[in-house]
Amino acid sequence: xxxxxxxxxxxxxxxxxxxxxxxxxxxxxxxxxxxxxxxxxxxxxxxxxxxxxxxxxxxxxxxxxxxxxxxxxxxxxxxxxxxxxxxxxxxxxxxxxxxxxxxxxxxxxxxxxxxxxxxxxxxxxxxxxxxxxxxxxxxxxxxxxxxxxxxxxxxxxxxxxxxxxxxxxxxxxxxxxxxxxxxxxxxx
Numbered sequence: 001x002x003x004x005x006x007x008x009x010x011x012x013x014x015x016x017x018x019x020x021x022x023x024x025x026x027x028x029x030x031x032x033x034x035x036x037x038x039x040x041x042x043x044x045x046x047x048x049x050x051x052x053x054x055x056x057x058x059x060x061x062x063x064x065x066x067x068x069x070x071x072x073x074x075x076x077x078x079x080x081x082x083x084x085x086x087x088x089x090x091x092x093x094x095x096x097x098x099x100x101x102x103x104x105x106x107x108x109x110x111x112x113x114x115x116x117x118x119x120x121x122x123x124x125x126x127x128x129x130x131x132x133x134x135x136x137x138x139x140x141x142x143x144x145x146x147x148x149x150x151x152x153x154x155x156x157x158x159x160x161x162x163x164x165x166x167x168x169x170x171x172x173x174x175x176x177x178x179x180x181x182x183x184x185x186x187x188x
Contacts (some may be wrong), residue, residue, distance in 0.1 A: 078174035104145030
């Protein structure tokens with residue numbers, strides 16, 4: 001089984017429940033599952049994920065800085081939040097679930113923005129992200145209350161300022177954010 005191959009003899013970290021991600025074929029067809037704790041490595045299989053860009057009532061976008069304890073791209077600034085749907089879980093339901101877990105917020109509106117977004121990137125430690133990753137936009141009126149294991153800092157940013165910052169210092173941002181912004185806002 002694919003999951004057994006990825007897990008090997010490694011044990012689940014103490015105190016962390018197992019979370020499964022959906023492995024997918026090149027055409028996006030689900031082909032199995034794997035334990036999230038072991039799927040991201042030096043040879044990460046293609047899997048399903050999502051990204052979400054959250055806006056406030058004033059049209060500012062929420063950017064977050066990934067916790068230093070994150071396995072991939074620790075400490076970099078990124079879009080509002082990301083995650084993985086579980087087996088059989090609708091993407092929209094996974095986005096709502098993850099917004100609550102990662103940021104402590106309720107989503108008011110949710111819209112698909114880049115349904116076919118896909119990327120592969122390697123961080124400085126060699127960890128690979130290899131995802132079909134539909135991108136959503138959302139709004140919230142909630143106060144931000146991030147989970148410390150996920151987010152170490154956050155800011156509301158005006159879109160032009162965020163685009164300028166990413167263009168000036170792309171190394172300070174996640175590769176998926178640097179790839180998503182020009183697709184979301186081709187005219188800046």
